[in-house]
Amino acid sequence: MRRLVCASALFLLALPAWAGPRGGKVEYVGGTVAEFESGPKGRLITVNDRYLIYESKKVHYLVPWDSINLLEYGQKVGRRVALAVLISPILALSKSRKHYLTIGFVDADGRQQALVFRVDKNDVRALLVALEAKADLRVEYQDEEARRAGKG
Numbered sequence: 001m002r003r004l005v006c007a008s009a010l011f012l013l014a015l016p017a018w019a020g021p022r023g024g025k026v027e028y029v030g031g032t033v034a035e036f037e038s039g040p041k042g043r044l045i046t047v048n049d050r051y052l053i054y055e056s057k058k059v060h061y062l063v064p065w066d067s068i069n070l071l072e073y074g075q076k077v078g079r080r081v082a083l084a085v086l087i088s089p090i091l092a093l094s095k096s097r098k099h100y101l102t103i104g105f106v107d108a109d110g111r112q113q114a115l116v117f118r119v120d121k122n123d124v125r126a127l128l129v130a131l132e133a134k135a136d137l138r139v140e141y142q143d144e145e146a147r148r149a150g151k152g
Contacts, residue, residue, distance in 0.1 A: 024044050024120060026043065026119050027118045028054070052064075052134065063105050065135050072142065075098065
């Protein structure tokens with residue numbers, strides 16, 4: 001019986017490690033913050049009560065929820081022309097959608113800043129909902145197609 005209790009306790013303690021950080025997989029593509037380099041893949045972590053956290057191998061950046069004043073979501077659609085030429089003309093008809101999230105905020109010095117991320121397609125909806133709830137803002141959609149993709 002004691003072994004069962006110990007095993008159960010270890011299982012419950014290990015659950016947060018299996019779950020990993022909550023948030024969405026993103027890639028930083030641009031913005032105004034000097035500490036960032038374009039291209040690093042990381043996560044936007046939304047479970048902290050005080051901060052939105054961007055974490056990659058090189059960068060750990062905190063944005064206070066109450067300093068966020070813009071959430072904007074949009075898509076960029078590009079045709080896979082090069083791939084179509086190499087493999088099959090049928091692929092020319094397929095589209096590649098990229099999901100972009102812009103986060104605007106005021107930094108500690110009172111300056112307006114912006115971060116632009118490309119968001120993993122599987123994380124878009126959950127991330128947008130979490131950001132709206134935590135930042136107490138509505139996501140602005142670039143167009144109707146982005147609104148449909150973001151709201152499901």
